[in-house]
Amino acid sequence: MVNLVNTHPLLTPATPGLFAHTARHIRHGVDTEQAITLLTSGITSRRLAHQIGRAAVYARISSGELRAWLADQQIDGWITAYKANTYEVEELLDYVSKPANxxxxxxxxxxxxxxxxxxxxxxxxxxxxxxxxxxxxxxxxxxxxxxxxxxxxxxxxxxxxxxxxxxxxxxxxxxxxxxxxxxxxxxx
Structure with missing residues (x-):
């Protein structure tokens, strides 16, 4: 649908089109690419993804830099900044963890x-x-x-x-x- 709207023949090149990922934002109920990255990477809390996504945009952190940026904040930082509960902390730990045995x-x-x-x-x-x-x-x-x-x-x-x-x-x-x-x- 986004593609149909953006390529409609009545639109002029100066007319702004819809954001390419509009459907994903509507589906997941968040407003940043970073939040979508979190929700599609195992984070189940929309509230948490929304807060982190907005903070990442404010700090100019791209989705590709999100994992390292979150890891640097540490557990106590997640609890303080995002009010992450025990379950959310566990999901964030899974997201930032480097596999190792x-x-x-x-x-x-x-x-x-x-x-x-x-x-x-x-x-x-x-x-x-x-x-x-x-x-x-x-x-x-x-x-x-x-x-x-x-x-x-x-x-x-x-x-x-x-x-x-x-x-x-x-x-x-x-x-x-x-x-x-x-x-x-x-x-x-």
Missing amino acids: PLNGLLRGRPVTIPLARVGPGTGDGPVTLTHPGKKQTTIRVNRDGNQIAAIPAARHHAVLTMIDSGLDLAHHLEAGQLVTTLAMAGL
Whole structure:
């Protein structure tokens, strides 16, 4: 229908036509391309997609940049900016996550390296601990001596949660601003 309207012979070249994706906007009930991208990528909340889409347009973020832009906001950012509930946070985590199976490497004796977000200035290398988010979806914190020194990026949340929940005896170290996880060796 959009094509028929836009190519109607009575329209002059100066007459504005309908937006090519009008049908998708009507079908999904949102007003930005970014929101359509979210709704067609597994986000089921129209409210959330609408809010994120508008924020992305305001920040001049294209649909192709949306995944990385959202991942940089972290879980606490989604909750604050978009009032994302637990279910919506889980969908956003699925959307921004980079596929990984860290357990394969660990069980083969290889370390797993995860880049970190918000590493405190002047933070040196050494052993760290991780704070499990519990049932409430929050950013996984990287701690040293009881103080948060970094955070696990949202794009790596699922991979790190898989390691934590595996029940394996793990050792975590900060090395050059990255989390390096290995199997802990008994007696060493």
